[in-house]
Amino acid sequence: MTGTDLTVTGTIDANGRGLLTIQPRNRQTWVVSQVTPEAPTSGATTGALRKNGALVSPFLATGDVIADAPPVTLHTGDRMTVEWTGATPGEPIAAYVIYDDGNNIQ
Secondary structure: OOOOEEEEEOOOOOOOOOOEEOOOOOOOOOEEEEEEEEEOOOOOOOEEEOOOEEEEEEEEEOOOOOOEEEEEEEOOOOOEEEEEEEEOOOOOOEEEEEOOOOEEEO
């Protein structure tokens, strides 16, 4: 299994919500093994990791790591979202994602 990583970033909206989307590209299948959400500690009170709208795991607003077996498989058309609510509008958010895209290039 070859590990690949990416960081997705965004901003909390005027309603105190944040949404980041993780999707495979170019007809790839990704096996996501870890998601680390990051938001300012002054705001976000709840967080959720979802696959196609279904809850995978709740998380602490920041400093939490969503990992462990089983990993989550994303096929073309699947969407994984990292969601925050109750946060301060305008604050930056990010999610660090570790996944396997099936490539053996290191």
